[in-house]
Amino acid sequence: MLTIDGAQGEGGGQMLRTSLTLSAITGQPFRITGIRARRAKPGLMRQHLTALEAAAAIGGADVEGMTLGSSQVTFRPGAVRAGDYTFSVGTAGSATLVLQTVLPALMLAGARSTLELVGGTHNPAAPPFEFLDRAFLPLLRRLGAAVSAHLERPGFYPAGGGRFRVEVQPGARWAPLELLERGAIRGQRARAIVSALPGGIAHRELHVLAERLGWDSTCLHAEVLTDPHGPGNVILVEIESEHVTEVFAGFGQRGVRAEQLAEGVAREVLAYLGSGVPVGIHLADQLLLPCALAGGGSLLSCEPSQHTRTQAELLRVFLGSEVRLSALASGTCRIDVSGGHG
Numbered sequence: 001m002l003t004i005d006g007a008q009g010e011g012g013g014q015m016l017r018t019s020l021t022l023s024a025i026t027g028q029p030f031r032i033t034g035i036r037a038r039r040a041k042p043g044l045m046r047q048h049l050t051a052l053e054a055a056a057a058i059g060g061a062d063v064e065g066m067t068l069g070s071s072q073v074t075f076r077p078g079a080v081r082a083g084d085y086t087f088s089v090g091t092a093g094s095a096t097l098v099l100q101t102v103l104p105a106l107m108l109a110g111a112r113s114t115l116e117l118v119g120g121t122h123n124p125a126a127p128p129f130e131f132l133d134r135a136f137l138p139l140l141r142r143l144g145a146a147v148s149a150h151l152e153r154p155g156f157y158p159a160g161g162g163r164f165r166v167e168v169q170p171g172a173r174w175a176p177l178e179l180l181e182r183g184a185i186r187g188q189r190a191r192a193i194v195s196a197l198p199g200g201i202a203h204r205e206l207h208v209l210a211e212r213l214g215w216d217s218t219c220l221h222a223e224v225l226t227d228p229h230g231p232g233n234v235i236l237v238e239i240e241s242e243h244v245t246e247v248f249a250g251f252g253q254r255g256v257r258a259e260q261l262a263e264g265v266a267r268e269v270l271a272y273l274g275s276g277v278p279v280g281i282h283l284a285d286q287l288l289l290p291c292a293l294a295g296g297g298s299l300l301s302c303e304p305s306q307h308t309r310t311q312a313e314l315l316r317v318f319l320g321s322e323v324r325l326s327a328l329a330s331g332t333c334r335i336d337v338s339g340g341h342g
Helices: 013-026 046-059 095-107 129-143 200-213 258-275 281-293 306-319
Strands: 002-005 030-033 062-064 073-076 084-088 113-119 146-153 162-169 177-179 185-195 220-225 232-241 245-251 296-302 323-327 332-338
Touching: 002 306, 013 030, 013 046, 013 073, 013 095, 013 281, 013 306, 046 073, 046 084, 046 095, 046 113, 084 095, 095 113, 095 129, 095 162, 095 281, 129 146, 129 177, 129 232, 129 245, 129 281, 177 281, 185 200, 200 220, 200 232, 200 258, 232 258, 245 258, 258 296, 281 296, 281 306, 281 332, 306 323
Parallel strands: 002 030, 084 113, 177 296, 185 220
Antiparallel strands: 030 073, 062 073, 113 162, 146 162, 185 232, 232 245, 296 332, 323 332
C-alpha cells in the first residue's frame, strides 16, 4: 500500500483528490496522512468528504477515515463502474472539484456515465463552471473522451445550491496532446455576473476591464441573475485562440471593491497575453493527469505552480509517469509528460 504525506507539495486538498483519482484508475490502495495540514482548518471539509464519497461510489472502494475533520484516510479501490451518479456537497464547497476527482476514472470506464453535481459552481480557489466548459473539457475531447457539461443553476459562496450535469462517453482511442503554440486570437469577451446584489457592481467591473484591456463594449456583458439562490459576484474573461481557449476568473468578496477585483483579473489576463504561452498556470496543472493517461503530452506554459509540481510527483508515484519541467526564456516553461505504466 502506498503512503502519501498530505503535508507535502501544495499541502491542500489536491493531494487527496489526485490520489483518489489515480488510485481508482490503477487499483492501487493508499493511505494519506496529514490531510490539508497546511490549511487554516486542516482535515476533511465538506467538499473533500464529498470527493472521497464520490470516488468510493464509482470505484466500489473500502474506505477508513471518511468523516469530517479526519486527517488520515485509507482507500482500497475496487473496479470503476460507469453509471448515473448524483453527488451533493451540501454546502457552498466546490462541486467542480468533486467532478475533477471522479471524471478521469469514468473516462476510462468503458461505458457512458452521467453525473449531477450540486454545490458551489463559482468558488474562490476552485475552477468555475465556465473554466471546465470552455477551457478544460474541449481539450479532453481532443484527447479522445467525449465529455459535455450543462449548468442548470450557479451556486456562489456562502449559499451554494448550484447544479450542473455532465455526460461522459469514453473514447475508443486516446491521442497525446501538444499545446506549444497559442495561434491567433479569434475572440475575447468579459462577463460580470451578480446574484442578489446591485447590478451596478457588474458595470463598474466591466468599466475597469474595458480601460485596462482596451476592449470595446461588444466584448463586455453584464448579467444580473433574476432567480438567485444567494448573493454572489464573479468576473469571467475568456480568450479564444486558434489552439486553446483560456478562462480567467475573479470572485467577489466582502471588503473587496468591484474595481479592485476587476483590476486583479485584468492583470492576470494581460500577463497571459504578454507571455505568448497557450496554457495558463491553472490549466497546466489540470492537464498533466489526462496527458499521462493519453500516453503523453507537451505544453508550453508559464512558471509552474506548486500545484503543478505536486501533480507531477503524484503521477510519478502512481503511474510511473515522468513530467519534465524545462525553464525557458522570460519565465515560460515547457512541460513534457510521458505515459505511465499504471
